[in-house]
Amino acid sequence: MKEHKHKNVFKQGAIPSEFIGESIAKHQTKTSIGAHNIFLGQVRADVIDGxxxxxxxxxxYxxxxxxxxxxxxxxxxxxxxxxxxHIYHSLGTVKAGxxxxxxxxxxxxxxxxxKALEYIVERIKADVPVFGKEIFEDDTHQWKVNN
Amino acid sequence: MNITIKYFGQIAEVTKQTNETISFPNHLVSELIEHLYVKYPELKNKSFKIAQNQELVSNSTKLTGGDIALLPPFAGG
Structure with missing residues (x-):
């Protein structure tokens, strides 16, 4: 079945900085590499209507x-x-910061x-069915929309 | 035929469930959406894309019996 052949990109909760550091360290044996580039998406504490x-x-999905x-x-x-x-995306709750x-x-x-990093991040934003419920300090919420 | 419909994000808030299976003739996607608008009138105020078997489809696509998903605006990253 189609849905079983793909790698799982999702991780429960925030992506720890230790995990990111270890990912970098793992590439020290791959000595044909001369350049890495990393994008980290961070949850922003936007203020909306106060x-x-x-x-x-x-x-x-x-x-x-x-x-x-x-x-x-x-x-x-x-x-x-x-x-x-490598691509990893959170599921579940990720706090601001x-x-x-x-x-x-x-x-x-x-x-x-x-070039590759920009291409990949823009396609993730536009094409991947991920949904984000933005939780406010008073427990109300709104739905995030990529633009 | 039976069609399983999946709801996500703010769409699932309207339908108050994340999936359901309904019996529906093998017509067009647009006819299924009309049916859902009657069942969940508030859906008319929502923006969403439709996937059949995990591929985005248009209103004029024929239903195959594969899973349908109503996808609100994407928010990855």
Whole structure:
């Protein structure tokens, strides 16, 4: 079945900085790499009508989202000269200031990773069915919309 | 035929459930949406895309019996 063949990009809760650090360390053995580029999405404490966002609660159509992440990955490998690529996205509650998206691309040369990272992040924002409930300090909420 | 419909985010707030299976003739996506508008009038005020078998489809797509999903605006990242 289609929904089982894709890697699971989702992690429950915020992405810890230790995890990000360990991901970088793991690449020290891959010595053909000359350039890494990393995008970290962080939950912003926006103030709307005087109320501050304290967290985002993420949900997703997980099977479709993992299929989309797979497609983004395949297309990025075709378009850019990449050695490797890793994408992690949070599900569940991520507090303001915590990391909800981690994209990590590596290549022999720097120009490829700048282009690839922007391409991947923009496609994630536009094409992947992830939904974000923005929770305010008074427990009311609104729904996040990417633009 | 039976169709499973999945609801997400603010759409699930309107339908008060995350999925349901209904019996529906194998017509067009637009006809299913009309049916859902009658069942959940508040859906008319919501913006959403429709996926069938995890692929986005238009109103004029024929229903195949595959899973339908109502997807509110994406908010990844």
């Amino acid at each position: 109320k501050t966002i304290t967290a985002i609660e993420y949900t997703a 997980e099977d479709m989202a993992n299929a989309k992440f797979h497609d983004i990955r395949e297309t990025a490998f075709e378009k850019f000269n990449l050695t490797c690529m 915590e990391i909800c998206l981690f994209v990590f691309v590596s290549s022999p040369r720097r120009k490829e990773v700048f």
